[in-house]
Amino acid sequence: MSLEDPYTSRHPAAILFDMDGTLVDSEKLWDVALQELAETYGGTLSDAARKAIIGTAMADSMRILHDDLGQPERDPAVSAAWIDARILELFRSGLRWRPGAMALLKAVRAAGIPTALVTSSGRPxxxxxxxxxxxxSFDVVVCGDEVVATKPHPEPYLTAARLLGVPIERCVAIEDSRTGVASALAAGAAVLAVPGEVPLAPTDGVHQLESLTAVDLELLAALLGEPNAGR
Incomplete structure (x- = not known):
């Protein structure tokens, strides 16, 4: 192989970005929608349930909410439709970038490294x-309603790598949640975790930072060769 082959160097084949809580500070908007729905049902969502919901697929999120309210008989599809409508309104009111996220995304794009958005949120x-x-900003977008199995299953990240035509083991995934980290690790990607609302326990193979402000291309490349560095 030539020295210019991207898969024989420490240059990432692609950077795979999670969305909610990683690139944009949208978890607070989800807080609003979820609490409003809980109030509509005559209850209040507990902190433990809210933390458990972060990073999960919509159907699972609604089951957690229903169980937390003591109303497991409710239809997850009905609750999901309510949340979908409300969160769309909140998203349209404006999204804020997470610290360092915009600069990092621009740097990755400027370097010509392929990118994917890999999210549990639905296409709308x-x-x-x-x-x-x-x-x-992205060569590929993989949404939660476009895969058979969502995070923490590896399918979303494997799908992104397949669509980009790159080996997953040469990709770096950037995540903020336990389920997202589990998905990326199971797929075989190097993982950078930047937890937001919920702290993450140290995990083998995961490099964890407080924010993306100190992340550059050199660090992302180093993750491929030193997956446990800096844990």
Whole structure:
């Protein structure tokens, strides 16, 4: 192989970005929608249930909410439709970038490294978010309603690598949640975790930082060769 082959160097084949809580500070908007729905049902969502919901697929989130309210008989699809409508309104009111996220995404794009957005959110919501993130910021977008199995299953990240035509083991995934980290690790990617609302326990193979402000291309490349560094 030639020295220019990207898969024989420490240059990442692609950077795979989670969305909620990683690129945009949207978890607070989810807090609003979830608490409003809980109030509609005559209850209050507990802190423990809210933390358990972060990073999960919508159907699982609604089951957690229903169980927390002592109303397991409710239809997850009905609750999901309510949340979808409300969160779309909140997203349209404006999304804020997480610290360092915009600069890192721009640096990755400027370097010509392929990028993917890999999110548990559905396509309608992602289309609104892309107005903030930029539709030309990603070569591939994998949404939660476009895969058979969502995070923490590896399918979303494996799908992104397949669509990009790159080996997953040469990719770096950037995540903020336990389920997202589990998905990326199971897929075989190097993982950078930047926890937001919920702290993450140290995990083998995961490099963890407080924010993306100190992340550069050199660090991302180093993760491929030193997955446990800096834990």
């Amino acid at each position: 919501l992602v289309e609104v978010a892309l107005e903030t993130l930029g539709r030309d």
